[in-house]
Structure formats: structure tokens, C-alpha cells
Amino acid sequence: MMQLKIPGTTMFDGAMARKGYALNKMCYSLNSAANRAEFVRDEAAYCARYRLNEQQLAAVRARDVLALIEAGGNIYYLAKLAGIFGLDVQDLGAQQTGMSLDAFKAKLVAAGH
Amino acid sequence: MATILGAISTSHVPAIGKAIARGLQREPYWQPFFAGYPPVHAWLREARPDVAVIIYNDHGLNFFLDKLPTFAVGAASEYQNADEGWGLPTTAPFPGDPQLSWHVIESLVADEFDVTTCQEMLVDHAFTVPMQLLWPSAPPWPVRTVPVCINTVQHPLPSAARCYKLGQALGKAIESYPEDVRVVIVGTGGLSHQLDGRRAGFINKSFDEQCLEQLVDDPEALTRYSNAELVERAGTQGIELLMWIAARGAIAGHACAVHSNYHIPISNTAAGVLVLERATR
Numbered sequence: 597m598m599q600l601k602i603p604g605t606t607m608f609d610g611a612m613a614r615k616g617y618a619l620n621k622m623c624y625s626l627n628s629a630a631n632r633a634e635f636v637r638d639e640a641a642y643c644a645r646y647r648l649n650e651q652q653l654a655a656v657r658a659r660d661v662l663a664l665i666e667a668g669g670n671i672y673y674l675a676k677l678a679g680i681f682g683l684d685v686q687d688l689g690a691q692q693t694g695m696s697l698d699a700f701k702a703k704l705v706a707a708g709h
Numbered sequence: 710m711a712t713i714l715g716a717i718s719t720s721h722v723p724a725i726g727k728a729i730a731r732g733l734q735r736e737p738y739w740q741p742f743f744a745g746y747p748p749v750h751a752w753l754r755e756a757r758p759d760v761a762v763i764i765y766n767d768h769g770l771n772f773f774l775d776k777l778p779t780f781a782v783g784a785a786s787e788y789q790n791a792d793e794g795w796g797l798p799t800t801a802p803f804p805g806d807p808q809l810s811w812h813v814i815e816s817l818v819a820d821e822f823d824v825t826t827c828q829e830m831l832v833d834h835a836f837t838v839p840m841q842l843l844w845p846s847a848p849p850w851p852v853r854t855v856p857v858c859i860n861t862v863q864h865p866l867p868s869a870a871r872c873y874k875l876g877q878a879l880g881k882a883i884e885s886y887p888e889d890v891r892v893v894i895v896g897t898g899g900l901s902h903q904l905d906g907r908r909a910g911f912i913n914k915s916f917d918e919q920c921l922e923q924l925v926d927d928p929e930a931l932t933r934y935s936n937a938e939l940v941e942r943a944g945t946q947g948i949e950l951l952m953w954i955a956a957r958g959a960i961a962g963h964a965c966a967v968h969s970n971y972h973i974p975i976s977n978t979a980a981g982v983l984v985l986e987r988a989t990r
Contacts, residue, residue, distance in 0.1 A: 600935075600937035600938065600940075600941060602908070602937070602940060602941050603907070603908060604906045604907030604908030604909075605903070605905075605906045605908050605940065605945060606905065606906055607864050607937070607940070607945075608862065608863055608864060608945075609863070609864040609865070610863075610864075610865075613774050613863050617774060620773075620774055621773070621774070621775075623769075624769055624773045624774075626794045627769070627770060627791065627792055627793060627794045628792065629792060632794065661905075662906070662907070665905055665906060670769075670774075670862060670863070671904045671905035671945075671946075672768040672769045672862060673769050674905075675768075675794070675795055675904075676769070676793065676794030676795060678795070679794045679795030679796060680794075684724075684795065684976075685723075685904050685976060685977050686976060686977060688904065688905075688909065689904065689909040689910045689977055692905070692906060692907060692909045693907060693909055693910060700910055703910055704910055704912065704973070704974035704977060705973070705974060707910075707912035707914060707973050707974065707979070708912075708914065708972070708973030708974060708979075
């Protein structure tokens with residue numbers, strides 16, 4: 597239904613929601629502090645419990661946001677995973693665009709001029 | 710009868726909640742943003758709302774992809790905030806108005822908006838941050854609340870045209886409520902921003918400025934965009950413009966802007982606030 601192709605953008609639609617269900621479900625569970633502690637204690641066991649596929653496991657291990665999105669991750673749920681690693685949406689933006697955090701922030705400021 | 714006093718739309722970026730928690734309002738980064746709110750407070754003091762109907766989008770606190778309603782209306786006597794996973798302090802609970810909620814639900818369904826009703830509903834930063842921005846000295850919160858949640862997580866999202874009509878039906882619902890309550894509509898989210906993908910950091914100042922004008926004078930122009938066109942112009946999360954369009958729908962007819970502020974950037978977002986009143990023209 598989304599005919600328009602927007603560069604650098606993945607529409608989180610039904611196909612992506614199906615593909616990413618396990619990954620997003622795991623990330624959703626990280627709203628709970630007890631679950632976050634459990635993830636930190638044994639990441640592999642925590643991922644196994646949610647039956648992540650190989651692509652999703654590799655993307656989580658690599659802390660690679662673009663790969664997590666490719667594996668079906670939705671940014672709102674991924675933000676909860678990123679929070680465990682102390683990363684906010686500006687860190688995620690810098691990583692995805694291959695920029696330093698300072699350069700990413702400067703790009704945002706420049707958008708106002 | 711109930712009265713709609715106006716509509717306030719505002720950004721709801723989590724970083725704003727963190728800045729409030731840390732008292733950073735006067736820091737150079739934050740000052741141009743927070744300076745946009747004292748005129749809103751003055752308007753609210755004058756308007757004296759009893760109830761805020763808050764049109765927002767959940768980001769994975771109350772709803773998951775297992776069951777994701779397109780439109781949901783809270784019908785609880787109290788709404789709790791909770792841990793969203795990335796460190797925003799939780800707020801005091803918000804009083805509800807279940808009698809008004811059920812009236813709104815009855816009226817919306819009669820108008821063919823088949824909403825999901827929620828007698829338990831956690832409200833996330835998209836609800837709590839605007840409440841903190843509008844009533845910075847709360848709690849106690851000076852208004853009762855009715856949450857109206859729109860899906861902006863998983864496409865297909867409702868169209869801009871549909872959200873505008875939802876707002877119109879919401880306005881009709883409120884104005885047919887027999888109790889003498891004073892109601893402010895609050896729309897939250899936006900303006901242009903994109904968090905995900907290689908296009909992360911996308912901001913579109915000229916489109917935002919166009920929206921701020923058309924929300925006042927020609928909201929129907931905005932309803933002609935498809936959601937894909939809105940994502941192209943405003944970014945994947947800039948689609949939160951849908952809540953502003955719904956809030957505009959609730960005051961119907963001609964409107965005038967009492968106040969607006971626009972500032973780039975707050976975190977990854979072009980942040981805005983707009984206060985609208987109904988105009989007689």
C-alpha cells in the first residue's frame with residue numbers, strides 16, 4: 597500500500613511487523629526494570645527465551661541499529677533495548693548516519709537555519 | 710452543556726521530560742523551547758478548563774503489536790504512567806473522567822468510529838510530557854483527563870483525513886455532553902523528525918511552517934496528503950502531525966491562533982506549540 601519509496605526509510609508495516617515480532621516482543625519486555633536486569637545478566641539466554649532468529653541475534657550482538665531495523669525492529673521498541681546500553685535517540689541517529697555524535701547534533705542545529 | 714475552549718498542540722519529546730526532571734528550563738539549549746510555554750499558561754489560567762482531552766500516540770508502553778488499536782479511548786478513573794525503559798522518571802497518576810469518557814465513546818461509535826475502550830490504560834511520555842508542559846506546577850493536576858490514542862507505530866495508520874474526522878466527531882461528542890464542563894483539547898507529537906534509518910535526523914522546517922499556517926486557516930489542505938506523503942515531508946515520526954490534525958478537527962470551522970512557538974532542534978525533533986481558539990468569521 598505504501599507505493600512511495602523514501603530513501604533511507606523503512607515503513608514499519610504488516611510485513612515488517614511480522615518479520616520483527618519476536619525481536620520487538622523482547623524489546624517491549626524491557627519496559628520492566630527486572631527484565632532489563634535479567635537481559636544484562638545473561639543476554640544470550642534472554643534472547644533465546646524470545647526465540648529471536650539468527651539475523652535478529654546477530655543484530656542485537658552487534659548493537660547495530662540499521663541491522664536491527666532490517667531484522668524487523670521498530671524504533672520505539674528498539675529504543676528500550678538501546679536504553680540498556682546507555683544510548684539515546686541522538687546516539688542512534690549518529691550511528692545510523694555514520695556520523696559522530698557532535699556532527700549529528702550540528703546537523704540538527706543547522707536544520708533550523 | 711460542555712464547552713470546548715480551544716485546542717493546544719505540542720511536541721512531546723522524551724528529552725523534554727528529562728530536562729524538566731533536571732530543572733534545565735533556563736539552560737541555553739532549552740530556553741528557546743520553554744519560552745514558548747508561559748503564554749500557554751496565561752491562556753490556560755484565563756480559560757480555566759476542567760478537563761483535558763488528550764489526543765496522543767502510545768510508543769510501546771500500553772500497547773504492543775499483539776493487539777494494536779487504531780483508535781483507543783481511555784475510560785478509567787485514573788491513569789498511571791510507568792517505566793518506558795530508557796530512564797524517564799515516572800509522573801504522578803492523572804485523574805480521569807469516566808462519565809465523560811463513556812459519553813465520548815457512545816457518541817464516537819454512533820458516528821461510526823469503532824474505538825477500543827480501555828478501563829485500564831498506562832499513559833506514556835506522549836501524554837505525560839505535554840501535561841507537564843501545560844501545568845508545570847502540578848501535581849496535583851488541575852484537570853481531569855480523557856486519553857484518546859491514535860496508532861502511529863504500525864502502518865497502515867489512519868489517514869490524515871480520517872484523523873481530522875475523528876477530531877470533528879470528538880468535538881461533536883464533547884459539545885453534546887450535558888454537564889457544564891470546560892474542555893481543552895490537547896494534540897501531542899511532531900513536528901518534523903525521523904529517528905530511524907539512514908535518513909535519521911531529517912527535519913523539514915518549510916513543511917512545518919506550512920503546517921503551522923494551514924492548521925489554522927486551511928486544515929483540509931493537510932487532510933489531502935497520504936501518510937506516505939506525510940512521512941516523506943515530515944519524517945517517519947513527523948507523522949505525529951496526525952494528532953495535531955485531529956485536535957484541529959475538534960474545534961471545527963474557523964480558528965484563530967492565539968499563540969505559537971517553533972524551535973529547532975529539541976533532541977532530533979523540530980518542536981512546536983500552537984494554541985487555537987474557535988473564530989467567528
